[in-house]
Structure formats: structure tokens, C-alpha cells
Amino acid sequence: MSARSAELKRRLLWPATHILRGIVNVLGRSYRFRILHEERLRDLLEDPRPVVICCWHQQVLAAAYFLHEKVHKQGLEMVLMASHSRDGELVARFAKLLKMRVIRGSASRGGQGAIRSLNRALVRDRVSPLVIPDGPRGPIFECKPGAVLLSQFARVEILPLGFAASRSWHLGSWDRMFVPKLRSRVTLSVGALRTVSRELSPEERDTECKWLEELLNELTREAQAAGD
Amino acid sequence: MMKTAETALNVLAQVSGKTVPDILPEMHLARDLGIDSPKSLELLMELEDAFEIEIEDVDAASMETVGDVLAYVGQIG
Numbered sequence: 648m649s650a651r652s653a654e655l656k657r658r659l660l661w662p663a664t665h666i667l668r669g670i671v672n673v674l675g676r677s678y679r680f681r682i683l684h685e686e687r688l689r690d691l692l693e694d695p696r697p698v699v700i701c702c703w704h705q706q707v708l709a710a711a712y713f714l715h716e717k718v719h720k721q722g723l724e725m726v727l728m729a730s731h732s733r734d735g736e737l738v739a740r741f742a743k744l745l746k747m748r749v750i751r752g753s754a755s756r757g758g759q760g761a762i763r764s765l766n767r768a769l770v771r772d773r774v775s776p777l778v779i780p781d782g783p784r785g786p787i788f789e790c791k792p793g794a795v796l797l798s799q800f801a802r803v804e805i806l807p808l809g810f811a812a813s814r815s816w817h818l819g820s821w822d823r824m825f826v827p828k829l830r831s832r833v834t835l836s837v838g839a840l841r842t843v844s845r846e847l848s849p850e851e852r853d854t855e856c857k858w859l860e861e862l863l864n865e866l867t868r869e870a871q872a873a874g875d
Numbered sequence: 876m877m878k879t880a881e882t883a884l885n886v887l888a889q890v891s892g893k894t895v896p897d898i899l900p901e902m903h904l905a906r907d908l909g910i911d912s913p914k915s916l917e918l919l920m921e922l923e924d925a926f927e928i929e930i931e932d933v934d935a936a937s938m939e940t941v942g943d944v945l946a947y948v949g950q951i952g
Contacts, residue, residue, distance in 0.1 A: 849892070
């Protein structure tokens with residue numbers, strides 16, 4: 648890429664961020680949310696404490712809007728992880744517009760530093776990270792150990808979430824990310840909070856990852872079935 | 876200094892599943908101790924926890940052998 652092209656793309660990030668925010672606001676305000684097992688979320692918001700929030704990459708747009716409006720604004724301060732790529736820069740700028748904290752990095756590049764930064768944010772600043780266990784590039788619906796490691800080391804619970812929408816567009820990306828259409832019903836299934844032991848063997852950590860993977864799939868199926 | 880090395884060796888033993896006497900300074904973390912990517916994240920977080928430090932990415936990337944880990948914690952200890 649030429650320096651001129653790179654500079655043009657950098658300059659386009661600012662309008663792109665604001666356009667994205669406008670689209671998300673218009674779409675998001677039109678959604679009708681239905682929450683399954685709402686008491687689990689209510690209990691957490693009544694007694695706010697940092698948790699590791701998890702959902703699949705496919706659902707991250709719906710999740711980010713919901714969590715910002717119904718969780719972050721309700722007093723459970725959140726932090727997002729954004730990659731070092733240009734897409735990540737867009738996510739980071741967008742999150743800052745929403746007054747959410749961002750830590751740069753990903754599982755595939757600088758990820759160890761990013762996970763360790765999230766761990767410090769959890770322990771010191773008592774903020775809750777949204778961790779995407781199959782991000783940033785899949786394989787789809789396969790859990791990597793970041794969320795479990797964070798829960799283990801920061802000694803906080805995992806909050807698993809599954810999202811579905813009654814009508815949505817599916818992008819052509821690896822995760823077939825969905826964007827709920829205007830005025831669609833978005834269903835969220837809230838999993839029970841899970842505590843991970845501080846003392847886990849590698850085998851036990853694999854078991855916890857498998858548990859999280861199966862639960863996220865189950866919650867997603869439940870949200871899809873309820874939304875039909 | 877001895878205590879620092881002992882703590883680091885205990886962390887390495889815990890993460891690798893080996894015993895402390897089996898761990899030698901010349902050993903490669905990945906090849907000899909089986910510390911792959913998830914385990915190296917665990918190692919770094921355990922070291923940060925044990926020594927109450929923050930390990931920079933550049934320092935983390937330079938730790939390839941047991942000796943590198945001992946030299947690093949020796950500097951900060």
C-alpha cells in the first residue's frame with residue numbers, strides 16, 4: 648500500500664467511525680430485546696462486580712450494542728479488546744466514542760500482552776472485559792483459553808451469553824457475523840455465572856474451555872429457538 | 876537472589892508439569908518443557924502474580940530458555 652493510500656484510509660477512519668455509530672444507533676434503537684434467564688443479569692447488576700463476559704464472534708455486534716446500553720450504562724464498567732489492524736482501529740475509535748475502555752491486541756498478534764493487560768484491568772480497575780473465545784479469526788465456535796485463563800488468574804466469574812435475531816443480515820466473514828435488521832427482535836440467553844478454580848491443571852483448563860464452548864452453543868440455540 | 880530463582884523454578888515446574896530438579900537453565904521452554912502458546916501465557920501470568928510485576932511484551936518475547944527466565948527475574952528481584 649502506498650503512503651498516500653494509507654494516509655487516505657487513515658483520514659477516512661474518522662468519518663467511518665461516526666457513520667458506523669449513526670447506523671448502530673438507528674438499528675439498535677429499533678431492536679426489541681428479549682432476555683432469557685434475565686434474573687442472572689439482574690443479580691449481577693444489583694451487586695456489580697467484575698466478570699469475564701463471553702459470546703461468540705458471530706454475535707459481537709448485537710452483543711456490543713446490548714452490553715453498552717443495558718450493562719455498561721447500568722453500572723458494570725466494561726473494557727473491550729481491539730486488534731492492531733485497521734478494523735481494530737475502527738473498533739477502538741468506535742468504543743471510545745461510546746466512552747468504553749479499549750485494550751489493543753488480539754490472540755494472534757500481541758495477544759499475550761493484551762490478555763495480561765485485561766487481567767490487570769480486571770484486578771486493579773475492577774472493569775469487566777468482553778472476551779470473544781473464537782476471535783479474532785476462528786475457527787468458528789471453538790473456544791481458545793483466554794477467557795478461562797482470565798477467570799482463573801483474576802479470580803472472577805465467567806458470564807456466558809448467546810444472542811440470536813428474528814431477522815438479520817449475515818456477513819461473508821469467517822464467522823458469518825450477523826447484523827440484526829431494523830425493528831427485529833434480538834433474543835439474549837444469559838448463562839449462569841461460573842467460577843473457575845485458581846488451581847487448574849492444563850487438562851482441567853481444557854475441560855473448562857470445552858464447557859464454555861458447549862454452553863455458548865447451547866445458549867445460542869436457546870436464543871434462536873425462543874426467537875423463532 | 877536464591878529465593879527469586881527458587882520461586883521462578885517453582886512456577887516453571889507448575890506450568891510445565893516437571894519437577895524442579897528436572898528443570899535446567901539451558902532447557903528451551905517450548906522444545907524441552909512443552910510450554911506452548913497457552914502455557915507461555917500461563918507462565919507469564921504466574922510470574923507476574925508471584926513477583927507482583929508487569930512483564931513487557933518485548934521482555935516476554937525474549938524469554939526462550941529457562942536461563943532467560945531466571946536472568947529476567949534475577950534483574951527485577
